[in-house]
Amino acid sequence: MKLNIALLAGDGIGPEVIDQAVKVSDAIAKKFNHEINWRPALTGAAAIDAVGEPYPDETHEICASSDAVLFGAIGHPRFDNDPSAKVRPEQGLLKMRKKLGLFANVRPTFTFPSLLDKSPLKRERIEGTDLVFLRELTGGIYFGEKGRRDEGETAFDNCVYTRDEVKRLAVKGFELAMTRGKKLCCVDKANVLETSRLWRETVQAMEKDYPEVEVSYEFVDAVAMRLVQWPNSYDVLITENLFGDILTDEASVISGSMGLMPSASLGSEIGLFEPIHGSYPQATGLNIANPMATVLSAAMMFENFGLQEEGKAIRDAVNSALDKGMVTEDLADGGKAYGTSEVGDWLADNI
Amino acid sequence: MKLNIALLAGDGIGPEVIDQAVKVSDAIAKKFNHEINWRPALTGAAAIDAVGEPYPDETHEICASSDAVLFGAIGHPRFDNDPSAKVRPEQGLLKMRKKLGLFANVRPTFTFPSLLDKSPLKRERIEGTDLVFLRELTGGIYFGEKGRRDEGETAFDNCVYTRDEVKRLAVKGFELAMTRGKKLCCVDKANVLETSRLWRETVQAMEKDYPEVEVSYEFVDAVAMRLVQWPNSYDVLITENLFGDILTDEASVISGSMGLMPSASLGSEIGLFEPIHGSYPQATGLNIANPMATVLSAAMMFENFGLQEEGKAIRDAVNSALDKGMVTEDLADGGKAYGTSEVGDWLADNI
Ligand SMILES: CC(C)[C@H](C(=O)O)[C@@H](O)C(=O)O
Ligand SMILES: CC(C)[C@H](C(=O)O)[C@@H](O)C(=O)O
Numbered sequence A, B: 001m002k003l004n005i006a007l008l009a010g011d012g013i014g015p016e017v018i019d020q021a022v023k024v025s026d027a028i029a030k031k032f033n034h035e036i037n038w039r040p041a042l043t044g045a046a047a048i049d050a051v052g053e054p055y056p057d058e059t060h061e062i063c064a065s066s067d068a069v070l071f072g073a074i075g076h077p078r079f080d081n082d083p084s085a086k087v088r089p090e091q092g093l094l095k096m097r098k099k100l101g102l103f104a105n106v107r108p109t110f111t112f113p114s115l116l117d118k119s120p121l122k123r124e125r126i127e128g129t130d131l132v133f134l135r136e137l138t139g140g141i142y143f144g145e146k147g148r149r150d151e152g153e154t155a156f157d158n159c160v161y162t163r164d165e166v167k168r169l170a171v172k173g174f175e176l177a178m179t180r181g182k183k184l185c186c187v188d189k190a191n192v193l194e195t196s197r198l199w200r201e202t203v204q205a206m207e208k209d210y211p212e213v214e215v216s217y218e219f220v221d222a223v224a225m226r227l228v229q230w231p232n233s234y235d236v237l238i239t240e241n242l243f244g245d246i247l248t249d250e251a252s253v254i255s256g257s258m259g260l261m262p263s264a265s266l267g268s269e270i271g272l273f274e275p276i277h278g279s280y281p282q283a284t285g286l287n288i289a290n291p292m293a294t295v296l297s298a299a300m301m302f303e304n305f306g307l308q309e310e311g312k313a314i315r316d317a318v319n320s321a322l323d324k325g326m327v328t329e330d331l332a333d334g335g336k337a338y339g340t341s342e343v344g345d346w347l348a349d350n351i
Helices: A014-032 A044-051 A057-064 A089-099 A113-118 A163-178 A194-209 A220-229 A241-254 A292-304 A308-324 A340-349 B014-032 B044-051 B057-064 B089-099 B113-118 B163-178 B194-209 B220-229 B241-254 B292-304 B308-324 B340-349
Strands: A002-010 A035-040 A068-073 A104-110 A130-136 A146-149 A154-162 A183-188 A214-219 A236-239 A262-266 A271-275 B002-010 B035-040 B068-073 B104-110 B130-136 B146-149 B154-162 B183-188 B214-219 B236-239 B262-266 B271-275
Touching: A002 A014, A002 A044, A002 A057, A014 A035, A014 A068, A014 A292, A014 A308, A014 A340, A044 A089, A057 A089, A068 A292, A104 A163, A104 A241, A113 A308, A130 A163, A130 A241, A146 B194, A154 A163, A154 A194, A154 B194, A163 A183, A163 A194, A163 A236, A183 A194, A183 A220, A183 A241, A194 A214, A194 B146, A194 B154, A214 A220, A220 A241, A220 B241, A236 A241, A241 B220, A241 B241, A262 A292, A271 A292, A292 A308, A292 A340, A308 A340, B002 B014, B002 B044, B002 B057, B014 B035, B014 B068, B014 B292, B014 B308, B014 B340, B044 B089, B057 B089, B068 B292, B104 B163, B104 B241, B113 B308, B130 B163, B130 B241, B154 B163, B154 B194, B163 B183, B163 B194, B163 B236, B183 B194, B183 B220, B183 B241, B194 B214, B214 B220, B220 B241, B236 B241, B262 B292, B271 B292, B292 B308, B292 B340, B308 B340
Parallel strands: A002 A035, A002 A068, A068 A271, A130 A236, A183 A214, A183 A236, B002 B035, B002 B068, B068 B271, B130 B236, B183 B214, B183 B236
Antiparallel strands: A104 A130, A104 A262, A146 A154, A154 B154, A262 A271, B104 B130, B104 B262, B146 B154, B262 B271
């Protein structure tokens, strides 16, 4: 296969972890006879510094004309404590999601047997956890009208959803559930929000088209609890943008393997693949960040092209690195810690 | 003291747990020479069944002319799966909060040494956890304009905050922090939402008035993670209504003592005191629900009247019940489980 992949390293540790995913993907290409044309482009704070905005048109053109986007991380603390900043790295991410039509964010949470004891949760609570969130990514309060009135004294953000937006996300949820445990949980706040009631009624009307899928409806606050209590009771969860932001991050830490969790954002033909961790600014340039989540995001990318074997080869390499203790300091646990690039090299060599 | 207390038992297990809080409060009144005039009133599904709405005017009049409200639980599953229901028990709760001006929901999460092992988290993660959320309760997306357009195909909910609403909540947060660990965390999503930027800039401007308080700003998704990882790193957290709904429920399960967590809603002169658990419909009438959270809510009520000793007497009784295994089945752990009313009797007898 000939693949054009846009490469958006972004901020903080982004460039370092992306480098390792490139090494590993190149090793896959060599082994399985593919050709990857990497197309680097600017985004985030890095793009603001270079050209004054976080998702420049050139970057969009590169992404839109590629087969997929591999993404590092975005965000820089210098913007966070300045509520009046006019340009923010995160705007780039949001613009990109919207312009590329990436409406479905796929975020798995699973456990690695060798890492179970890293979890803040007790072993018996997380053993067997294997869930996937489908978070709606281009609607809701993130993209509704927002602003100030009364000379800045009043602020507002509007949350809007159409039935079609809910439906296309829910279709992906039902389909995914059919390939897995056949359980779907619709997460909403239908006891308070009108948008949630639209979500619930839309999903309820779809149940009859997927008679094998067992559908449940839970309030977002109840899910925030149950994720900590019984994460292994879930299979596929679908939810709106903001709830998804909060709950997927919560879910990511329960496995104890936050540094290993990949994600995909799908919708149009072009998928975007990225680790779920942030830009971890304190670690920038130190060669200590764990590259495995980004490497596993590359595995999701291959799988999304239908290249299952290639994906599996990456997952196997990561598993054997974990077994052999070829890990960065976050997972070293008193043992030897390897650098970001050493872990990347080892993975590439073992493909 | 002569106290008029509105008594809103509500739905599900509400009446059973409220009965125990009444017994215990009456024992306190007897011991400390107070006079409590209980004023029962209807709310929730119970009120819908009786008079067609969840917070009838009569109930409001009783609450508004009392010194405090003691509340059980609200909600019934028969309304949850009907997105088109016109009247919902929860509307009663929201109307009550608004009409009584209860803008600050105080939700502590603390641990009981004897219950540490009930937590889904490992002991070393939760030991020493003692945090309080101040959740804004009468603004935000709960109370903004909501509805449908395009013949029902589009739904919307508006989130609105004014600087004054943020300020009055933040004042309570700073003041509470001064009486405790002097740390305040403002939880928002300022990288995306305009209302969050108003929150952040308002709190930033107040920092100089409380030079002793160490203030931090964290995104809601980051807090959802850190609550599971290091709950004992927090002291006081302030946040808006919806974030507070999700995060306080998440926080409630980390201690392992969800059935023991009380809450207070303050603002006007009249405070409302209630357990944070729900109406637990499956347990209704079975005499198995844990009444301790409601009993501890009564303790918060006495303390809010300035009656610290009375509050402490209740807390001491609960602690000794826990030590002696005088507990309901949720805490029995293979040992003998007592009924809701037996636990209530024991607590009242041991005041
Ligand atoms: C950086 C931020 C805008 C973003 C979001 O809220 O969507 C991030 O938290 C995420 O989950 O990808
Ligand atoms: C019942 C519901 C409307 C309510 C809320 O969302 O505020 C509840 O979850 C709570 O936290 O008190």
